[in-house]
Amino acid sequence: MMPGTLYIVAAPSGAGKSSIVNAVLKRLPDVALSISYTSRAPRPGERHAQHYHFIGKDEFERMIAAGDFFEHALVHGDYKGTARQSVLPQLERGLDVLLEIDWQGARQVRAQIPEAKSIFILPPSKQALETRMRNRGQDSEAVIAQRLAAAREEMSHYHEFDYVVVNEHFELAVQEVAAIFTAQRLVVGQQRIRHKALIEQLLTD
Incomplete structure (x- = not known):
């Protein structure tokens, strides 16, 4: 086990993944974005x-x-x-590393690092997802239709992930993702590595 944890965050286009990730990175100094x-x-x-x-x-x-x-x-x-x-050098230094990738990449990562933690972000509704795509003002109708179809395919893999966060209220979604990171850092195996010297001192006569 490395001192840092690898996180996978995936979502369909328009679910607000990047905004959530950026907010989490500002709150948690020990998390690095790959x-x-x-x-x-x-x-x-x-x-x-x-x-x-x-x-x-x-x-x-x-x-x-x-x-x-x-x-x-x-x-x-x-x-x-x-x-x-x-990825690997940062994990070895004790940083948590966050990957923004799709479900295909997530499968590859889990095959190589089974202990990686994965989070899938869902939109609150189909309508909200389409509205967010349109509000970008960057894509044609044909591209939007293609992205909506791709989003359905992406969302069908949500069950392959460890955690699911619904981005209906942005601030709550950020808090939920940050809580996952915080809780994982307190897992006994991680704490044993980070606080090895302290634990040895406390248990020595």
């Missing part, structure tokens, strides 16, 4: 190395062949993946 790699082009407002590492498809495939990814998947014709060096 920035994923993607072969798709940046969307309006996205910045390299802040939202994603944007690389070409050829370069992404070279990294796959070299075994550089902790997990990767082909999503809507574009690659997404998490580099190993973005």
Whole structure:
């Protein structure tokens, strides 16, 4: 067991995952976000190395062949993946690492690190999900329809995750996700590693 815990957070597009994750990161200083790699082009407002590492498809495939990814998947014709060096060193330093990935990537991670904890975020209704997609003002009707269909597929895998949070009230959803992180840090196995010297001192005559 490593001193840090790996967390997977997944959700359909429009469920508010990124907003929740950003709020949790501001509250919990010992949690680090792993920035994923993607072969798709940046969307309006996205910045390299802040939202994603944007690389070409050829370069992404070279990294796959070299075994550089902790997990990767082909999503809507574009690659997404998490580099190993973005995850393992931080876990070994005692930081919790958060991965924003889809259910395909989550399966790969769990196969390699069964002790990883996974959280799925659901919208409060179909209508709310569609409204959030439309409010972005970035996609055509055809793209929105495609994203809604993809969201249904994504949500059908919710039962594969350890925790489910419904994002109806944003502040409550943030509190619930933060509570999962806090509780996990108090698990006896994690505390035994973090406070090894203290425990040995307390148990010594």
